Amino acid sequence: MPDGRIRLTVLGGYLGSGKTTWLRHHLRGLADPPHILVNEAAEVPIDDLLLSAACIRVLAGGCACCTGKAQFASVLRSICDQHPRPASILLETSGLADPAALVAVIRDDPVLVHHILVTEIVVLVDALNALAQLATDPLGRAQITSADRLVLTKLDAVPALDLAGLRLTLRTLNPSAPITGAASGVVVPLPPLPEGARAVPLPALTGLDARPVAAVRLSLPADLDWAAFSLWLSALLQARGDDLVRVKGVVNSPAGRLLLQSVRRVVQSPEVLPAGHAHERDGTLVLIGRGAEEASLRRSLDRFLAP
């Protein structure tokens, strides 16, 4: 914890994608388990019976990204007040949650923004039912696009060719997130994609943009003007936040190297990385979104950076 903020991992995924099962097995292997928060949209909690961790809190009766927002924020605040403070929290979302909205709850809270940092959004994908969900439900697609890491569950129930089709389909929705498989909470390697596997075309949903999601890398100058750059990014997200699903990068600023992340319009308060561990990815901004084009992004950034 270099900046003292509690690390929050968001575990998301559609209803029945195996979140609790994954969590239960995952916790067994950890020497230093995180503080667990389980959110259930239903009034009557059940999932906590399956989990037997020492520090577990259940938020029942409302999804933390919408109706249960206030309760979610107050529970996080009470965790911040604990002594000793947990180093990390793992939040199991309800199957109806949009992880981007959860990040927004933390960003908009004047206390939490200083004490909690969302480090990773892990989204579980039910290999058996995901394609059917993605075909009809915009929420399922929103969960996939906001993920940092995708974990496929129920692998044994699916033929190899279907699985390959699903993986390629997930790639079109989220080209940057690594995909792994899980069986009983343990990471299992996925087989190489077989010949002839194709992404399954997803039908256009009303109100959703059908353009493919692309990832664009922009290299930033070494002497980046942070004021101009941050104004550009804020204008860009304000205008195109619905299209630009993710922006990630390590950026040089007056405070040092900043790990900058956004999920749709929400930019998290950036994490200051330790100096001296310069990496080759420094000064590269990755923008993932529908219809993202390198030439136009580059041109608009240069216009803001022009002296």
Added chain:
Amino acid sequence: MCNACGFPRRPGHWTEAGLATPHDRLRARFRRAAILRRVLKPYGLTVHDDGVTNGITLSTLSGASVIVDDLETLWTEAGRLAGRPIDPLAADA
């Protein structure tokens, strides 16, 4: 809004990263206003930030003006005053 925190108002706004002292913050305010002035000029807008009072003043050439205190509102209001959204990716922006 408190006098010490300056623009933007929301605590912990990500654009404020690294602005530790009041000097840094004041300098960043002027720097930001200068960039905004240049960026919003093609939209027929002028930008004023005196560094003392809170917020940034946006005005049109015909005199309509509005004071905003965070960047999200700034882009929305600038779009309203200009009659078209402020889109950095637009070809004529």
